[in-house]
């Protein structure tokens with residue numbers, strides 16, 4: 744999957760929320776929340792088009808943009824990329840930190856409770872390549 748910078752991700756959010764969307768509308772949305780110039784936004788947009796993650800279609804004489812991949816899949820991919828960088832023994836702490844930082848609905852709570860009772864295990868083994876673990880074993 745193509746790597747997308749934090750700034751490029753902001754452009755993607757505007758596209759995902761409004762696609763298909765014209766350049767001027769992307770600019771209006773992002774200028775309301777970021778201190779970016781028109782040319783910065785157009786440059787970021789062009790990079791996303793070059794990466795193939797944003798497509799262009801023509802509506803009359805105006806260009807409009809659409810995403811070529813699903814936001815949920817991308818976020819999932821990023822989460823697995825993050826978790827692959829830490830030891831099996833640390834993964835749960837990463838998730839606990841994430842959960843601590845958000846609020847959840849009653850339905851989320853029930854789903855998570857069920858999942859937690861199914862996933863409980865007595866021992867977690869390190870899965871790091873030799874010499875790359877900083878967990879105290």
Ligand SMILES: [Zn+2]
Pocket residue numbers: 830831832869870871875876877878
């Ligand atoms: Zn490890």
